[in-house]
Amino acid sequence: MSAVLDILASVGMWEAVLRIATPFILGTLGVLLCERVGVLNLGIEGIMTFGAMIGWLTVYSGGSLWAGLAAAALCGAMFGLLHASMTVNLGLSQHVTGLGITLFASSFSYYVFRLAVPTSTSPPTVEPFRPLAIPGLSDIPFLGPVLFNQTAPTYLALALVVVLAWVLYRTPLGLAIRMTGENPHAVDAQGIDPIWLRIGTIMAGSALMGLAGAFLTLAAFNSFFPTMVQGRGWICIALVVFALWRPGRALIGAILFAFFDAFQLRLQTVVDGVPYQLFLMLPYLLSILALVVMARKARVPQALMQPYRRGER
Amino acid sequence: MSRPLRGAGVTRVLELDGITKRFGSTLANDNVSLHLERGEVVALLGENGAGKTTLMSILFGHYTADAGEVRVEGQALPPGKSRAAIRAGVGMVHQHFALAANLTVLENVMTGTEPLWRPRSDRSAARRRLADLSERFGLPVDPEARVADLSVGERQRVEILKALYNEARILILDEPTAVLTTQQAERLFATLREMAAKGLSIISISHKLNEVMSASDRVVVLRGGRVVAERRTRETTKEELAELMVGRAVERPKRPPAHPGEVLLEARDIHLSGRGGTALNGVTFRLRAGETLGIIGVSGNGQTTLAGVVSGLYPPDGGSLEIRGAPLARHDVAGVIDAGIGRIPEDRHAEGVLGDMATWENVVLERLWSPEFSRRGIVRRGAARAATARLLSDYDVRGAQVDGRVRLLSGGNMQKLILGRVMEADPSIIVAAQPSRGLDEGAIAGVHRRLIEARDRGAGILLISEDLDEVIALSDRIRAIVGGRLSPAIPAERADARLLGLMMAGDWATAAEIERQEEAAHAL
Numbered sequence: 150m151s152a153v154l155d156i157l158a159s160v161g162m163w164e165a166v167l168r169i170a171t172p173f174i175l176g177t178l179g180v181l182l183c184e185r186v187g188v189l190n191l192g193i194e195g196i197m198t199f200g201a202m203i204g205w206l207t208v209y210s211g212g213s214l215w216a217g218l219a220a221a222a223l224c225g226a227m228f229g230l231l232h233a234s235m236t237v238n239l240g241l242s243q244h245v246t247g248l249g250i251t252l253f254a255s256s257f258s259y260y261v262f263r264l265a266v267p268t269s270t271s272p273p274t275v276e277p278f279r280p281l282a283i284p285g286l287s288d289i290p291f292l293g294p295v296l297f298n299q300t301a302p303t304y305l306a307l308a309l310v311v312v313l314a315w316v317l318y319r320t321p322l323g324l325a326i327r328m329t330g331e332n333p334h335a336v337d338a339q340g341i342d343p344i345w346l347r348i349g350t351i352m353a354g355s356a357l358m359g360l361a362g363a364f365l366t367l368a369a370f371n372s373f374f375p376t377m378v379q380g381r382g383w384i385c386i387a388l389v390v391f392a393l394w395r396p397g398r399a400l401i402g403a404i405l406f407a408f409f410d411a412f413q414l415r416l417q418t419v420v421d422g423v424p425y426q427l428f429l430m431l432p433y434l435l436s437i438l439a440l441v442v443m444a445r446k447a448r449v450p451q452a453l454m455q456p457y458r459r460g461e462r
Numbered sequence: 463m464s465r466p467l468r469g470a471g472v473t474r475v476l477e478l479d480g481i482t483k484r485f486g487s488t489l490a491n492d493n494v495s496l497h498l499e500r501g502e503v504v505a506l507l508g509e510n511g512a513g514k515t516t517l518m519s520i521l522f523g524h525y526t527a528d529a530g531e532v533r534v535e536g537q538a539l540p541p542g543k544s545r546a547a548i549r550a551g552v553g554m555v556h557q558h559f560a561l562a563a564n565l566t567v568l569e570n571v572m573t574g575t576e577p578l579w580r581p582r583s584d585r586s587a588a589r590r591r592l593a594d595l596s597e598r599f600g601l602p603v604d605p606e607a608r609v610a611d612l613s614v615g616e617r618q619r620v621e622i623l624k625a626l627y628n629e630a631r632i633l634i635l636d637e638p639t640a641v642l643t644t645q646q647a648e649r650l651f652a653t654l655r656e657m658a659a660k661g662l663s664i665i666s667i668s669h670k671l672n673e674v675m676s677a678s679d680r681v682v683v684l685r686g687g688r689v690v691a692e693r694r695t696r697e698t699t700k701e702e703l704a705e706l707m708v709g710r711a712v713e714r715p716k717r718p719p720a721h722p723g724e725v726l727l728e729a730r731d732i733h734l735s736g737r738g739g740t741a742l743n744g745v746t747f748r749l750r751a752g753e754t755l756g757i758i759g760v761s762g763n764g765q766t767t768l769a770g771v772v773s774g775l776y777p778p779d780g781g782s783l784e785i786r787g788a789p790l791a792r793h794d795v796a797g798v799i800d801a802g803i804g805r806i807p808e809d810r811h812a813e814g815v816l817g818d819m820a821t822w823e824n825v826v827l828e829r830l831w832s833p834e835f836s837r838r839g840i841v842r843r844g845a846a847r848a849a850t851a852r853l854l855s856d857y858d859v860r861g862a863q864v865d866g867r868v869r870l871l872s873g874g875n876m877q878k879l880i881l882g883r884v885m886e887a888d889p890s891i892i893v894a895a896q897p898s899r900g901l902d903e904g905a906i907a908g909v910h911r912r913l914i915e916a917r918d919r920g921a922g923i924l925l926i927s928e929d930l931d932e933v934i935a936l937s938d939r940i941r942a943i944v945g946g947r948l949s950p951a952i953p954a955e956r957a958d959a960r961l962l963g964l965m966m967a968g969d970w971a972t973a974a975e976i977e978r979q980e981e982a983a984h985a986l
Contacts, residue, residue: 327565335560450564
């Protein structure tokens, strides 16, 4: 018991929480944006994989870390454009398109990776983002190292939560985005083209998914391997429901999930006689439980997964 | 050449000039011209499919015309741009409200009114302006209420406010009363009159003659995509307009005398609470073979619940429903179908058909297990398709294909399909809830004819409707529903608007006296 308390009291554990949460924060914000405008983007798993690869490859070929992030965001946006052209312009099934993009982007990542690194047994590494201590604040006992000794992309993710919440709830653009997810006919009737709004928003959301992937290779680890996203994208899809489509709650959800993940990792080392796979299951079980509780309150965007065509009801 | 000035000096605010629009081989609008003066209410009258909505969609920039021009206060509007129409002061109140249910009234009104890239919405200014408008035009509404929590009448108010907020000087209302009760509609007309008096110009699209007569200065009649006539409202009559609209004299069918037989359906003291709708507090009635019992009432007094109980959707909490003297074996939908009750539901889109399924699937759904349409668990598609094709021609369902989606049908044709489906099963009892709501004159006459035929074949018909004319025309006996209770029954011959009004208001003394007299007369 005291071992468990030791884990909960350790700075290392809490420091890990924000680090683990970062890709979930970015990915969940990305899915949230797409769904707010009325489109389900199941391409996230693949887009994250591609973001992880292209981010790593950019840095490996001599680009800066920030160039790596930018490349990942740009490629994410391009996959978003592909998704939008199929689901928004052509009105095809969002499930099939999303899963198709996930399969395509995952395999394509591995293909490009193998072209760049034809033969190697251990994946080549890059020099990742280092923790950036914020002067003054990082010296606060306990809270300092936990909150203010993270890498730059983590700060970026936290800032994006605030920015996105502001955009969605305080700007005319955000209102138009939310309304498009509720009733694109209403937006059209007010003189805004919901088609363009959907395309643009899906691209922005997918760029965030690319960033989420790049965080894995450029901050959390320092190399790329094809299976590294490990279902994080799917978790983001669930976290959006848990978040009730709100950025602030998305942050809480991501942190909660990351907490269980960090906790179970450390629990494995102190509890004997229990197969470690059970601990691995813990965060997923708890997120299902949280989802069941939260989903009851969910107010799904009314036009989610409904393609918009002018003049058709 | 001097350009006409914008603003106060101009009295002709809108001109549509030679508008032509083709969809494939159909000519939806054929050289249509129309004008609107300041402060005028023009009714655009026409049957479903006459091209009214297409014309207004062109005016509002949802469609681009193949030929012709739209001028607002003398200035031509660029085609296909709703934004330009909004800027020029054209506001559209859509038939299916263009509102987002999960957003607040204020948010719905504000969307698109500020530059999209402004870093911050000015909500307090918007709230002030909305409050000012709703005060000025007498359209009270709570800006922070979620639209989903509003009644239909309130939602329409939000739609009108939205247009006014966009500084509309020309207001177009597409079938504004389609979803309103009589009282709400009257309130709307009063509001429109006031708005016109304040300088707004209004086009109201409609196929309802009563409404056109009571709420317009001028009527433009559209038929088959062309303007066939234009009349000052006070110089015309309902009959003339009906003929102009349909192209021939329409007559609603006459009801021959009834020959009531055995009691088919008997409700005894039915109670039902909750269910989201209005409760039933002791409903008792008898329905005989070969008669139509009309239930009239102001919407929200338990009509929907009553129709649901008789259709088998809701088993009652107390009381009983007997068919030919025997209680229902199972009070659910299947039990009711087995007992020979045919149902024409109130909301044909939600409960009458499965919009995204094929016509033939919709037609045979209820009778899928009959040997005619399935054998050993396998659907006999050939037989089902053949039966559907027969039904489409027998019941004159236009625009439908056996394999096409039902969603694409117009309201009138969808109702004909549902009627056909009910009649083909040869029910002994028919529950018809608001059977002609939203239909045009021609379609209404068709529905009425079928219901009268069914009655004359010996079916008992329970007609639940808010349309006084319909209830008087079709029913042999009439009851009013008030607060989940039924009034005494009066024979249709003794019904007039005043008496029915009293009954609907809950004053049943006269009705009770008439019922007593009738019973006494029959006892002799």
